[in-house]
Amino acid sequence: MHLAYTIAPGRGDTDLILFKLAGLLAARGLRCCGTVQINSERADAGPCDMDVQILPDGQVLRISQDLGRGSRGCRLNPAALETAVGLVAASLHQGADVLIVNKFGKHEVEGRGFRSVVADALSDGIPVLVGLNALNLNAFLEFSQGLATGLPCESSVLADWVMASTPRVSTRSEFANSCYGTV
Helix, strand or coil, X not given: CCEEEEECCCCCHXXXXXXXHHHHHHHCCCCEEEEEEXXXXXXXXXXXXXXXXXXXCCCEEECXXXXXXXXXXXXXXXXXXXXXXXXXXXXXXXXXXXXXXXXXXXXXXXXXXXXXXXXXXXXXXXXXXXXXXXXXXXXXXXXCCCCCEEEECCHHHHHHHHXXXXXXXXXXXXXXXXXXXXX
């Protein structure tokens, strides 16, 4: 089983690294499946809009809700997240070299979201890379039964892990050399 997670210290940094990594892996011929998050600043200086790009086709879904400037609650749109989950599950069954999940968040902690997609990928022998925030680390470790590998949120380390975990990649040094400095 190949399951890894990464946490970046800065807000939104994990999203940026996973987005760039997915593009690099796709450019190198790997069939990436999953989601990467794109945060867009808002003109009204409110919280950013959150979108996910569905891999590999690039469809973008808005997963945040505009609850107003004074709101303090969770802005995630659960229906949009579940739409993304359904799209990823469908594309996973068409074949993938790696599943990238932008975040194991509140919905996954509560038993929803991408949990079943992650389990399906692992049961099919597809490596899974998950972004986390520190608040959900313990819940993720419980979900993964301690079998997940923690990786630094560094492009070279993540690329090496994906490459080593993906049986279809046959030229390790060529792939690794093309990754460094690009992501």
